Amino acid sequence: MLVTYELVGDFGVITINNPPVNALSQKVREGVMSAIxxxxxxxxxxxVLICEGRTFVAGADIKEFGKPPMAPSLPEVNEAIESxxxxxxxxxHGTALGGGFELALSCHYRCALNTAAxxxxEVNLGILPGAGGTQRLPRLVGVETAxxxxxxxxxxAAPKALELGMIDRVVEEPLQDSALAYAQSLLExxxxxxxxxxxxxxxxxxxADVFEVWRKNMAKRxxxxxxxxxxxxxxEAAVSKPFEDGLQFERASFVECVGSDQAAAMRHMFFAERKAAVVEDLNENAKAKPINRVGIIGAGTMGGGIAMTFANAGIPVTLLELNQEALDRGLAMISKNYGITVSKGKMSQEVADKRQALITGSTSYDSLADVDLVIEAVFESMDVKRQVFGExxxxxxxxxxxxxxxxxxxVNEIAACTSRPQDVVGLHFFSPANVMRLLEVVRADATxxxxxxxxxxxxxxxxKVPVLARVCYGFIGNRMLRPYAREAQLSMIEGASPEQIDGVLTRFGMAMGPLAVGDLAGLDIGYKARxxxxxxxxxxxxxxxxxxxLVEMGRLGQKSGAGYYRYDPETRARSSDPEVLEVIEAQARAHGVQRRTMTDQEILDRHLMALINEGFHILGEGIAQRPSDIDVVYVNGYGFPVFRGGPMFTASQMGLREVYDCICALRDKTGADYWQPAPLLEELALEGKTLDSWSADKG
Known part of the structure; x- marks a missing residue:
């Protein structure tokens, strides 16, 4: 039975038992309604309403996503409880999330274990609470907190929820006994x-000003x-309308969001992130080794961020540098970063001290003799990597x-520097490593x-969100970044301004435009590599x-105060610079390019198609396991808007034939070989197939 009801003394106990997370399926809703x-x-x-297993209701049943609603609806169940x-x-206990917390909000009182949350x-799925959450929570905790x-x-967390008024009491285990005792005290x-x-x-x-402030806040965040x-x-409707009218307004807004393209894209990303962690061809006997201590080579920005990542997870770290001065500098930066987190109220000093204590420094490779995992984070030079892996x-x-x-x-070449290539793997973190969620796991031939x-x-x-990649130049993300960056440069020399290019892409939803990103990273990095x-x-x-x-003029980006843009030395505020246009026009003349007016649509097409076409090459070559893995990489590592669902989802929504035709049009217009459609894209588009059908056939 998914829902049971029994009398325990003077109390009725409704128990939900729908493992693994007690999702609010139609049968569960029906059972709760009947019991009430x-x-x-x-x-x-x-x-008393309680759940078996590891958690209270953790949300809606994801199997019902995108399907017609079945009675009783959650709002109907909540109304029955409240009435x-x-x-x-x-x-x-566990996590009462989404519809689970809305279910709890419809109850007259809420108690929770100290460990509950x-x-x-719902906002992370492109929707909003649709069963009274936006109407009930403000009545309990006020507008700003809600x-x-x-x-x-x-x-x-339960203690904070108690402080805010989201719950009424924190209780001890066993939960049912404590809940019954709480119910008894309420009666008495x-x-x-x-x-x-x-x-x-x-x-x-x-x-009313509160809501305008929040609208502006949301427009930015x-x-x-x-x-x-x-x-x-x-x-705002919870404030301005009677409760029933507010519920109707919420439900109409919920229905509108559920059917939107943004919700479809964010649902796709929800499932894609979970799927990414699954290795399709992994032997069932493969076992994860215990990792009790980690070594990290290089105490720079990346190495320090990686060290913090492991310390934050409670795993001790030995941080290695070539000399004491570099090591001290790296440890000081880690201390500074923890201090900033504490100053913002995001971590207590006690927790920060405990985490920092897990990181110890060393200048001797011998200190890595007992680590279970060592991560090299040194200069991007094969000669340097060979030396490190030899040690x-x-x-x-x-x-x-x-x-x-x-x-x-x-990574194959790096592995060949050792006598144990089977133990070598790529773990590509993204900067800042203690913040960015993406981790590319690079599988070498012998791993x-x-x-x-x-x-x-x-x-x-x-x-982290781990995504498996095979070996190629740049793996998944950075390989796709090259043609994207190429189109920014070509669009610029052919007629667009940095402001137009970055504006088109940020309006599409990218976190930053490609030229602003270049200024942030430093234009000298690519220059030196070239x-x-x-x-x-x-x-x-x-x-x-x-x-x-620009680099040869000393314009290195933000760090020098000028790159594609000029930057205020105090605020780093970005502004256009006529000098850059002069450089662009001079380079166009030098390379025989006749500049022209470019439309925003052409700029968007060129950048998107560059990403998508390279994504199809990566899929066709077996570098990525599945299309959605590419989406996970680009949303979590490269600022692609989550509400667009990633490059490959975007291609699917457009239709592969339309994507193919767009790329062919760019090829015909530019005459460039790099606009030849990827073989896999051409095959699927001409045969009228989809990425979903290709994935099904492949799997």
């Missing part, structure tokens, strides 16, 4: 039948997303995993299955001549 109805006529004096003539007490994360909780989608106190719908939103927080703005509208091969214990954080280089299993499991343990390449390796001079000219 039956409880109205029996001898119970109060009702009960007997008090209903929700007993929470509550929240309304907006913060709902628009962030964050989980609120003569506690009122507190229906949240009858409460008034605190008047002090109903000022969740730029381009519809659901956050709808959430503000719904919370690791000498000092590390048998079975230790030797990982490179390389962004581009051949053992146990090492792959360990790397994927470890990625999840340290809070100096080591042959003319053939560099490619079309038009795709780098402007960047090289």
């Amino acid at each position: 109805t039956n409880a109205q006529t029996d001898n119970s004096k109060a009702i 009960s003539a007997k008090p209903v007490i929700a007993a929470l 509550v929240g309304l994360p 907006l913060d909780v709902i628009t962030s989608g964050k989980r609120v 106190e003569g506690a009122p039948l507190r229906r949240v719908r009858d409460l008034e939103v605190p008047a002090a927080e109903s000022d 969740r730029r381009g997303q519809v659901a956050p703005q709808k959430i503000v509208d719904c919370v 690791l091969d000498r000092v590390c214990k048998p079975g230790a995993i030797l990982a490179s954080n390389t962004s581009y280089l051949d 053992s299955e146990d090492v792959i299993a360990t790397s994927m499991a470890l990625g999840k343990k340290i809070g 100096q080591a390449l042959t003319p053939e390796q560099k490619g079309d001079p038009r795709s780098y001549c402007i960047a090289d000219a």
